[in-house]
Amino acid sequence: MGTNRRVQKVAILDRDPDLAEDLEPAQSEIARRVAVADLLSYPAGRWAVGPDDFSEAGALGLLLVEGLLAREVTVADYTCAEVLGPGDVVQPWLRIGPDQSVASEVDWDVVQPVKAAVLDRAFALGVARWPEIPAAISRRLMQRTHWLAFHLAVCGLRRIEDRLLLVLWHFADRWGTVTPDGIRLDMRLTHDLLAAVTGSRRPSVSSGLRRLSQEGRIKSLPRSRWMLFGRPPVELRRTYARTRRSSPKS
């Protein structure tokens, strides 16, 4: 993605109020006025982050406000992807170390046009009096480790249909919209991208999606969108409340 333009300043806590959830209301109001960042927009396509695109020192990352981003890692002929969307924090200027023994390549792909707030050093200094804000941003990064570990576990499933279904339900939990017909995933999830996310080959993914459609579990919508029906496989679901009890929020 070669071009970006500085669209406007954005009040971060207005766009993403959860980042202030640990602040007292009075402090939250002050913080809301201070926590302002530049908002950049990027069109769909490859995103090549140049060394001078961002000033890394002191920067907390980019907060995705809109759109969909895929980070792909290739080892030998195998590419896996992490799908990132609104609420995620990324640090695209970081590279897997050049001194790693095993070769791997990282690519970024803007799947749907992205708007991202730049949480740079100036932003970090501005909100430094409220440690809850950098902590909340750091927690977003920590959440990504949960999602990736989840995808890693999903890759252990033998049946491609199960892998696909679990990943689609995971996306539905994060970004789905409940409609009278089912849960709609209004994000561009191509067969290629789903293959990279589930650690599978594209042809197997296409077959798996076909079978899930025939079983009435999913429906393909135009422009690589999806509708989910029913619920996840029974052996893999439980109530949200139980999870919250066993894993208290930090």
Added chain:
Amino acid sequence: MASRGRYDLLSVLEHDPDLGEDVSREQLARARNHAYARSFWQERGRWQAASEVDQPGGLGLLIVSGFAARELSAGNYTSVELLGPGDVLQPWAGPEWAQQSVAIEISWAVVQRLRVASLDREFVARVSAWPEIVAAISRRVTWRTDRLLFQLALSALRRIDDRVLLMLWQFADRWGTVTRDGVMLDLPLTHELLASVVGGRRPSVSAAVRRLVDRQLLSPLPRSRWLLLGGPPARFKNHAAPE
């Protein structure tokens, strides 16, 4: 946590100087004086980390020494992430997605006696004048995502021998010691732990290890330690890396 009441104070930038690498030279001594944290030890075994809920405003725990494993289970399938010195974790935190349709369990185990520094709210407030430190801590979490994605890519490799060997080389890059005989991994990597990390079954991993030993790419050491010989297979090797 048994040792919660017995804290030592620890200078974070002395134990982990890379966290101060972006702080200006003029500021570094001052930052070092402010960047101290409480540290504690955790013994080997299951880690009931959920009872250690941090107060809001904290960044997590920084591993100073030792190793921990985080297991995440979805249904009957488990992924394991191995964490060691330099990693930042929040063992009390679970997934926070707004609704959770799929069952997920997270558990922690201390693989080798652990010393961690608590990067709590007080720590963050003390270092607030140097955003570079908080940014460097955030970077550590991003690196965890990098390594998990690498692990994800490895899990797609067909040959279990490749998965085991490449995973060991990744560990060697982080925690290995170069010796005259090879790169030594001085952490307890049992066959079972290796199997969990590479997404294989224990018997397959044991067979793979035997083959790697026969091919003189690996040598077992006492107490589940390993010596890596030669380098990664040529087709996976990063030829830009220093020898």
